[in-house]
Amino acid sequence: MDLQYSEADREFRERARAWLVDAVPKQPRPAHGAEAASFDRAWQRKMYEHGWAGVAWPKQYGGLGLTGLQQVIWYEELARARAPHYINTTYIALMHAGPTLIARGTDAQKAFHLPKILSGEALWCQGFSEPNAGSDLASLKTRGDVGNDDIVVNGAKMWTTDAKYADYQELLIRTDPASERHKGLTWLIGDMKAPGIDIKPIRTMLMDEHVNTVFYDNVHIPLVNVVGEIDKGWSTALSTLSFERGLGFIGDQLELYERVGRAIDLAGKTRLEDGRFAIEDDGIAQRLASLKADSLAIRAMTLAHITESDRTGDPGPKGSLMKLLVTGTHKALSETVGEILGWSFLEFNGDRTEHPWTYDYLWSWVFSISGGTSEIQREITADRLLELPRAR
């Protein structure tokens, strides 16, 4: 074991740091809505033009072909430079859809979509979940009638993040009406502008409308948009989920250390009602220190996980552990900051930029529910890592 970065890694870090100093947008990212989407596109375009797009993508598809360790370095530098948070409207395109197409798409699909994703021209959304198919994704019912050159889709998807701004969609539907569970599903590239698509926003407790219900009324999708094989879409979906659960949250993981640091700064300059600075309170100070240890462990775990998969070429099932630890620490940090901020923590009008800590606290439930709930992550850990007998 050693903690030395190679010469190439160090050189990469320096180059990234130097570029980010001037490149990071001076304006804060708009809190939500169409302005946020165009801000994200512009930032992605800028990274693309300067050769920083697609850190996780192979070189032959226009990415940087970085090792896992270098991706860690990149995200650390992004956090350090306070670059726009990477979980934004470009997330699905870059972290799921692109990698899925690289692994499973046709040459034509790759040639058309990958450059658009890298350059920020195309945003994607994920149309997997339905009202009665969330944790239990394989119970989905949205159906597709397969014809000679297209598939006609009818049904509804729920929870589709940023559907309103997306150009394309990862769409998982049931193409064999007689099928059950994982069989008979198909993974399609959906065009969000196709006739018959109707998008209805869902207002959340964060006071925003970033998630949506998407209705499909005889939407025609050409057969050339099938990724993988018709009726074998579950296997394509598993690739998508493995990208989401593998390094999907790497930015959040590494950013936590910075955020704990910001909370400690805040505690040093915020007074409690008794007049002392928050950091002078033993209870708060100890919790912050312990959160710092957790954030260091998260970084260590990320590094261990990534260097291991660089070596073996297999990311393994540890993504679930990662997500549990990150979401738990994220919430505990928000709760501690809530105590530091006192009454002003209870000021919130839905604006993420004005009330970042309260927003993050409310987000902590989105984080522990979406992308597979904490309960399901524990089940996956018990099944795949510990190989315990299954309840399901």
Add this chain to the structure above:
Amino acid sequence: MFLAPDGHEIEIADAAASFLAEVMPIARLHGAAPQSSAALRLTVGEMGWFALALSEEKSGSGLSPVEFALFFREVGRQCGPVDVLAQCLAVLLDMDDTARADLLSGSTGVVLAVGQGLRLLGSPDAVYALDVSPTGSRLLHLGETEADERPSLDPATPMRSITSLPTTAVATASGEHVWRMGQLGVAAMLIGLGEAALDQIVAYAKIRETFGRKIGSYQAVRHPCADMALRIEAARSQLWYAATALKEGRGDAGVHLDAAKHLANQAAVANADTNIQLHGGIGVTEEHTAHLYLKHALLLAKLFGAKRPLLANLLHAQAEV
């Protein structure tokens, strides 16, 4: 000894429950801006609820802290506004009969002043701010005080801030009685809220299915529900004990109230949290009530004793046996 509501206590609780579910159902909070409660105040006043803890010689109902707690538990179930409590507490201060009559009827309103008195919680049309501490209480006339509206996380509670406290106290009370009744009221609201959150997830866990089973059959759902039940049971028992100790004028009632408030803070916030989590995605939507419990619990947990001061009190506190 019988540590549970009994006889006419139950009747009062039932009456409160049906009245409050009608006049302030939690559903009123969906999609609304933080709500002013002026109209509501008149209705509650008309039914005589603000006189709940006032002695009969002051033309109150002369009921005990136990009934008071039972009423506020129901207020909590509906995420009722904190100004209902402010109003009930304000009438306990020393003042002349006409001023008190206006408060009792709800024709003048009271907000709660917190955060060294510089933050006002409750309806913006209120005339008075009630500033309560463990050593004494003052009812301040807001008059021309300039208040700055703040965005409120909790839709049940409008918030404003002021830069200096009004100087005219129209009524005062010395000692800790009002503070203790405040603790009792808020702890009871938290208990009602924590119970409502538990009821809500238990009902859902019995109908929602994944993988061909009710989610209530998974340990990952059952165990946290059981933990919710345990937390609220402990907090509720302590609340009944504290209310009864206050009613009987026991010397250690304050210790029991501090403990009750601490347990209620914990149980309500944790139950609201788990309720959201176990609902899955639907739990984070605006139209669902799960987030309303959370947001209101966060606010109530800061009133009449937040975590750190309560724990500091409890460390060396002695309960009688």
